[in-house]
Amino acid sequence: xxxxxxxxxxxxxxREFTLAEIPGILWTPASASTxxxxxxxxxxxxxxxxxxxxxxxxxxxxxxxxxxxxxxELPWSGERPRSAAAEQARADLHRAxxxxxxxDDEIVDRLILPLVDKAVPEWRAALDALLALPxxxxxxxxxxxxxxxxxxxxxxxxxxxxxxxxxxSFVPRTIVEEARQVTIPLHVLLQWDDEGNDRQMALDLFDAxxxxxxxxxxxxxxxxxxxxxxGDDGNRFFxxxxx
Amino acid sequence: xxxxxxxxxxxxxxREFTLAEIPGILWTPASASTxxxxxxxxxxxxxxxxxxxxxxxxxxxxxxxxxxxxxxELPWSGERPRSAAAEQARADLHRAxxxxxxxDDEIVDRLILPLVDKAVPEWRAALDALLALPxxxxxxxxxxxxxxxxxxxxxxxxxxxxxxxxxxSFVPRTIVEEARQVTIPLHVLLQWDDEGNDRQMALDLFDAxxxxxxxxxxxxxxxxxxxxxxGDDGNRFFxxxxx
Numbered sequence: 016x017x018x019x020x021x022x023x024x025x026x027x028x029x030r031e032f033t034l035a036e037i038p039g040i041l042w043t044p045a046s047a048s049t050x051x052x053x054x055x056x057x058x059x060x061x062x063x064x065x066x067x068x069x070x071x072x073x074x075x076x077x078x079x080x081x082x083x084x085x086x087x088e089l090p091w092s093g094e095r096p097r098s099a100a101a102e103q104a105r106a107d108l109h110r111a112x113x114x115x116x117x118x119d120d121e122i123v124d125r126l127i128l129p130l131v132d133k134a135v136p137e138w139r140a141a142l143d144a145l146l147a148l149p150x151x152x153x154x155x156x157x158x159x160x161x162x163x164x165x166x167x168x169x170x171x172x173x174x175x176x177x178x179x180x181x182x183x184s185f186v187p188r189t190i191v192e193e194a195r196q197v198t199i200p201l202h203v204l205l206q207w208d209d210e211g212n213d214r215q216m217a218l219d220l221f222d223a224x225x226x227x228x229x230x231x232x233x234x235x236x237x238x239x240x241x242x243x244x245x246g247d248d249g250n251r252f253f254x255x256x257x258x
Numbered sequence: 259x260x261x262x263x264x265x266x267x268x269x270x271x272x273r274e275f276t277l278a279e280i281p282g283i284l285w286t287p288a289s290a291s292t293x294x295x296x297x298x299x300x301x302x303x304x305x306x307x308x309x310x311x312x313x314x315x316x317x318x319x320x321x322x323x324x325x326x327x328x329x330x331e332l333p334w335s336g337e338r339p340r341s342a343a344a345e346q347a348r349a350d351l352h353r354a355x356x357x358x359x360x361x362d363d364e365i366v367d368r369l370i371l372p373l374v375d376k377a378v379p380e381w382r383a384a385l386d387a388l389l390a391l392p393x394x395x396x397x398x399x400x401x402x403x404x405x406x407x408x409x410x411x412x413x414x415x416x417x418x419x420x421x422x423x424x425x426x427s428f429v430p431r432t433i434v435e436e437a438r439q440v441t442i443p444l445h446v447l448l449q450w451d452d453e454g455n456d457r458q459m460a461l462d463l464f465d466a467x468x469x470x471x472x473x474x475x476x477x478x479x480x481x482x483x484x485x486x487x488x489g490d491d492g493n494r495f496f497x498x499x500x501x
Contacts, residue, residue, distance in 0.1 A: 234474075
């Protein structure tokens with residue numbers, strides 16, 4: 016892990032890094048004197064640069080709560096090499112959505128499963144590097160989308176203790192099956208009128224999670240309309256489980 | 259409205275009353291010097307006496323937030339005269355549940371609609387009497403079940419500004435239709451594995467509410483397993499909308 020930039024933004028220290036050619040960003044509370052818990056910030060595959068304003072806002076809230084926040088670029092996004100298969104799957108999805116057709120399971124599988132397969136080991140490698148830093152202790156939370164990535168991480172990565180998952184993308188059936196193995200506390204956010212996912216699939220996924228403690232918070236509006244109070248609820252969830 | 263008893267419980271003043279032979283309880287913050295908002299505490303038709311410990315716990319939280327809380331006995335419950343038709347509907351419901359059969363719409367209608375038709379005017383009469391007291395100002399919230407009663411009240415009673423509704427009982431289809439006329443902010447609690455209702459019906463009802471601001475909070479467990487943090491979220495909802 017190589018840090019490539021460092022800047023102080025009010026009470027937050029922001030450092031960009033690369034890890035085996037994957038770009039990432041780490042935010043830590045500037046005032047922390049002891050190792051702090053870490054929250055991994057998930058995001059849709061639109062590129063870190065495009066997502067930066069929203070990620071920074073989330074990181075500021077996270078740092079204000081006394082946690083570090085970190086994120087990495089997803090496969091085939093931002094500055095990373097493209098995948099022809101992923102582009103094709105995305106084009107097929109958009110064609111189905113624009114035609115008002117139901118989205119075929121086969122398209123969802125082609126779109127999401129390779130992303131999950133490639134991204135999850137990368138997030139685990141980032142976790143190795145981040146937890147080796149003296150300023151980061153644990154426990155670790157995952158927050159955000161892609162919900163299929165968060166689900167797989169919750170199954171395979173024992174260092175993640177709790178997750179706030181954003182039901183904002185399509186979910187392959189096999190991931191719904193994997194969800195039964197998840198046992199960590201979960202807090203799932205669902206935008207009821209989200210154009211970018213299937214509400215019933217999101218409810219099926221929520222139902223499938225094996226966790227004894229899981230909460231679904233559904234709010235009105237589309238993908239980016241998550242109300243402030245819903246974010247605050249996520250903070251309180253982490254306060255209960257990461258301290 | 260006649261007060262029949264009065265006792266001080268720590269920081270809460272509890273007064274029992276009767277209103278046209280309907281028993282009720284009013285709790286006010288003992289320390290309030292100005293008129294306070296009011297939250298009507300809904301409850302299942304099990305009788306005020308049986309529900310008293312849970313109602314008192316909710317009233318204590320409500321008073322601690324600076325609101326008055328009040329409730330009245332539901333029709334055909336507690337000390338009030340029974341209804342042969344209601345008893346028959348309840349027996350038919352239990353028979354279906356015990357046999358593991360789907361609960362027929364016709365049974366739900368017979369069980370819930372007469373209760374809604376009789377209870378809602380009684381709650382409105384209680385509201386008239388309560389708002390005439392100098393220690394109660396407004397605005398008014400409704401909190402709890404029976405969700406069909408809360409829904410009808412939200413449609414017909416303009417003095418109710420916001421509601422925390424508990425999806426803990428069966429819902430007639432006609433009430434789902436009425437829900438489209440509801441416009442006040444709503445916070446709906448759903449126990450995901452509640453044995454006493456139909457989850458899909460609860461989701462359909464949530465979807466039907468016409469309110470621009472509505473939130474669904476679903477938690478694991480059965481009817482009485484609402485976690486503490488879910489109650490806290492309801493308090494924050496009222497703090498946003500009743501102040």
